[in-house]
Amino acid sequence: MTVKELIKKRRTIRKFENKPISKNQLTAYIEAARLYPSAANLQPIKYAVIADKEMTDKVFPTLKWAGYLKGEYTPKEEEKPTAYIIVCVDTSISKSNYDMDVGAAVENIILSALEDGVGACWLASVDREKLSGIIALEENLTISCVVALGYPAENPTEIQMQNGDVKYFLQNGTLNVPKRSLEEIIIKAL
Template sequence: MNLLELIRKNRSFRRFEENVKIEKDQLQTFVEHARLSASARNQQSLKFLLVNQPEDNKKLFTLLGWAGYLKDWDGPQEGERPSAYIVVLHDNNIATTHFCDEGIAMQSITLAAAEAGFGCCIIASVDRKKLRLMFNIPEHLDILNVVAIGKPAEKIVLEEISGDNYEYWRDEQSIHHVPKRALNDILWPK
């Protein structure tokens, strides 16, 4: 699979086959991709908390917000929740800023997961205070985002934006539609 095909496959999945487990060594492989990726000023101030035990998954799930545009959906039901998570942290003892490092790292993680047959959803809607308490995360580590990971249990279709509406949506068959701007619309000048 070439890189463009991998990027097309790498979507924000929100429903998973929860019974498909992801082992810690597989999560470490995903983080290895992030570790070797670019880092602003090469400070490498990110840390990664790996979560893949069912009890921890269940607790962490309650601290996340899912799919803001889907107003009538509260998130994945039991059986379609992620099998693992990677919590992305910034170590303030190493650097005071992280610039765009977490974006680069999370893209590397999600691409590696997609290549391995998994899907991810990067979640910024996190109850950071409760998450910090739950995993005893020290104050010098900022909680940036959570990457939910699992075997995808939904179909996602990319399509060109119609008009100005960029919001994703689901049809009657629960197919998830993701509008994308046309290449000519994002090139400047036209």
């Protein structure tokens, strides 16, 4: 698939198959993250990769899923992610202005995973204090967000937004994700 095709295909996945992602694959996603464009080339982002069952079971309760569906769309036991990449910032390298770096790095992870058919959910609703304890994070590292990964067991679809309603919703078991139209987002045409 081309990059454009991957971008179009990508949807947040919150239901996963119980099928492991290999260590080589996970390392390749960090390699993709490593190359993100970075403000002042400081590259303050570091990653904790979690894939063993004991640890993934500990990470799961620190995350909140699909806020608009009020807990209804939290993965069930057999739908849980099989791996997580915990995205951290090394504050001894940079103390501010790293959010755009995080965005670029995470998108690299998500798109390179999708190239393998691996789905992802980017989560910022994270109990950072609890998760820092679980992974025994060093003092100079702070958790920005988490990327949950696994082979998709759902097929969410993009729909055109109606009346400015941004909330995704379930219809016949499929998650519908409203997106703004091209006309709405281009403020000055060529």
